[in-house]
Amino acid sequence: MADAQYYEGLGRRKTATARVRLHAGGAGSFTVNNDPVEKYFPRSIDQAHINNVFKVTGTQGRFDVTVKVLGGGITGQADAVRLGVARALLKVNPDNRKVLRQYKMLTRDPRAKERKKPGLKRARKAPQYTKR
Secondary structure (H helix, E strand, O other), X not given: OOOOOEEEEEEEEOOEEEEEEEEEOOOOOEEEOOEEHHHXXXXXXXXXXHHHHHHHHOOOOOEEEEEEXXXXXXXXXXXXXXXXXXXXXXXXXXXXXXXXXXXXXXXXXXXXXXXXXXXXXXXXXXXXOOOO
């Protein structure tokens, strides 16, 4: 499988980064950091989020997917994988752009943790005001 043709996509969410490779003509295996996707993402909602990309494009079971993901939490990583898969599918068939845009799968979610400001406890939480 090392020499086989593959399509690569990069996905990011918060501080998570996922490098996704779709190997053409595969049996439908899905590995994330050398683990099956069911083991790496045990929550069914995260698995459904990722597999939804294949459903809307009608490409279920057509590719072997290998993912290297770093940083962030589990849900952020799942969203990064989803964006990476969508971008890789776009390289496979550029005609997928319309349907992927319709389901908002090509848009990177820009939300990230806001930085802490000086004099505050968190980004916006101020210490309690005392009159006396």
